[in-house]
Amino acid sequence: MNWNKRLYFDGGTGTVLQAMGLAAGETPESWNLSHPEKITALHTAYLDAGANIIKTNTFGINRDKYENYEELIAAAMGCAKAAAAGREEAYIAFDVGPTGRLLEPLGDLPFEEAVALFAANMKLAKKYGADLILIETMNDSYETKAAVLAAKEQTDLPVFVTNVYDGSGKLMTGADPAAMVALLEGMGVDAIGMNCSLGPAQMVRLVEQFAEYSSLPVIVNPNAGLPEVKGGKTVFTVGPEEFAGYMEQIARKGGCILGGCCGTTPDHIRAMRQRVEGVPYALPAPKNKTVISSYTHAVEIGPDPILIGERINPTGKPKLKEALRSGDLNYILNEGIRQADAGVQLLDVNVGLPEINEQEMMKKAVAALQAVTDLPLQLDSNNPAVLADAMRIYNGKPLINSVNGEQESMDAVFSLVQKYGGAVIALTMDKSGIPTTAEGRVAIAERIARRAAEFGIAKKELIVDPLALTVSSDQNAALVTLDSIRLLRERGFYTSLGVSNISFGLPAREKINSTFFACAMEKGLNCAIMNPFTPGMMDAWYAYRALHGLDTACTDYIGYADQAAPRQTAAPAAVTLHDAVVKGMKEAAMITAGEALQSREPLEVINGEIIPALNEIGEAFEQKKAYLPQLLMSAEAANAAFELVKEKLPPSAATGKSVILATVKGDIHDIGKNIVRVLLESYGFKVYDLGRDVAPEAVWQAVEQTGCRLVGLSALMTTTVPAMAETIALLHEKDPAVKVMVGGAVLTPDYAEMIHADFYGKDAMESVRIAEEYYRSVC
């Protein structure tokens, strides 16, 4: 394609076809077979009006919606080819619209299934000779990524992407233009932009944002204004001349490929082309920005140091190790959310343990984390296969931790970055180890940058970690690292450090760490992988930013200082652990449990305080003297206390009582199940929570893996009770010793018996009684 001049898309399809007689309820794509001559006439009208890219009439076609999807696509391509035949410059854009389904985790379309759906279309785009792929009207970044992956894996055609931004300048699922630019540039698409939803007037501001971030040509295909209803019909009111006027403004602000969407007609395109033709054209200048993104926002690496939370990494963390071994994702999620609340901007995710399947766990952790936090992730593994899977399903442009100067490392990591996009932490080490001088470390960084360039990866995507080695074994270690940072900054590299390594083997490590952190920032450090729960590190960061003009009016610092100031203690001395649990006071429960543990045995605290308090509130609930939210808050307070007590218990004293919980296949309601979980946990049961919408086979797998033979199933809808029956049948068939308790809004004791459940729990308290009874009977 010729990029050296402005290109013009055609305009609306559906709205024009309606004017040509498409009936309500009739789909535009059906006309590919029933009225091909009209589709060809539409394309011809746009080409005559001055468009040089036409969109095939394939927006709504996919394998799930149409059995004859290939026939429809072939016919659409035929219409486009007939219109383009004999014209000097008429490109055929194979049009790809959204699936209409929402991807997991919020929806139920698995990411790989979305990729496969799009792939089926992409293969046909290639087979029938499209000139480029246009992925359009996408309002979800994750679905956009699935479509782009499919296009890249099935074809070598240019890929154009336009998303739908709303009045607040974001996609329906939250991404802003900077985040989309990062994601799509990383994946190597050819042009990006916006279409539909807004009129040209509202898009002007968005075009400015794209111009700021994008190094790729920007596509702008607005509607003919915002829709209005007149005489019971939706109409678009911006006429051709007015439209052209706005498009001229858009061209001046950097719009490179211009056209229209709903409500625009060949007249709009003709007027636009005449008006815009005189506006000077230039491709956007390459932007030298280093950006990481999530599904909502981009984080730019630069003079303002970025904090990367290090807590999701099992090294030296027994609790996380235990969580990984037992597949407890909740623990990982809580670590992620707590770090986000503590103020980090990125989360490092490392789940490598020799005894677990790191590849599977990494995928689960990334999927779960990006469901609960919008922080961009730093994917951390030394196994390229683990990175490959994680990068594929990551909803954004990740930071990769890490590459080093060894050939195999560079080739493996850079080929992944080439495909999925990403910035990379580059460690200045290779086969011969870590150079002892700053110059030696910089030399490795430069070698890594040269190899990256051979993969088409710009130097700006590398963030060099010159490695901090402990000063306890080498007095010069910190000085070499600090000097490396200075030198790297001079050579145009951004830098990162795992700060806490510096104090390994020394007492009161935080004191060294925070001072070293301040020194490193002074030398120009851009990112720190650190523990945000250490006040000294946070002090250093806030103070540094305030002192270096990075914190306007010291607002962030003042907010931080206010928050960190000692507050009045939350628990008045009079509150006992028993009261704290009954009243659902989580903080007070933790404080009083800590106090109780100083003078009493852990088991005594559990059996003498926590359990009686829970029984008290549980009985009040059963007698309707307390309400469900109170019961839940008590259970949470008890759990918080229980966690502290557990740390003092020898491992052998753990109760050994466990329950598997799941909401059945097809049911996405998990509140009831979560209520049961928190109550069981507060009574000391180990709960394997499989989540919601869980297939029967997955429940059986959990029984096999954990050896736990008590299963709790929840269903809220009558439509999913058959799935519950199916799950029970499978469990009993595989192992008659498995006992299943059921509960949920639609169940009754009779219903439970009919589907062969072993127990029916009318509420969460009863499920605790059932579980206790079960363990009394089997012991």
Added chain:
Amino acid sequence: MMGELPTAALQANPRELAARLQSRLPVEGTEECLEELRKVVSCRYSFLRMPILRPAENTLDLGFGSFESKNLTKNLTGCEEAFLFAVTLGVGVDRLLTRLSALSPARHFITDALASALAEAACEEAEQRIKGELCCAPRFSPGYGDVSLELQAPLLNLLQGQKLGITLNQNLLMVPTKSITAIMGIKQ
């Protein structure tokens, strides 16, 4: 026709909220949960005014295919037109609920109850804006009475649910989960 509802315009009905919270007393923490919830609500709606066709006894056609329903036929007695509408609190609410589900069952429960009550309030507010001075029959939704849930797909299609961000999962449940579709007859 599409519109947005400012979050400030949505007030949960206290009685309904109490029922959803299963509590007759004020629940501690509700205010904080509401504040957190309001930050992520992005409420949109769309509606159409359609003629009511009655191709056969107890059979209706409101522009998204004909279907049988005694209940809705009765509900629409005396009406020749109906408003169809869809309203959603947006996918941010689902994200918040997912997050709370991992974080705190108590806050999850309270926030879910609040969100359901706000969705109901959004539906009320949308209804008021759509009908204006017109007198309307009580709202009816797919899944109520003998109106099949299967109608959700063609109804949302006609209402351009996709532009509101409303999708259906394989079990015909709407995602965002705090979304409502409704049919409302216009009394002459």
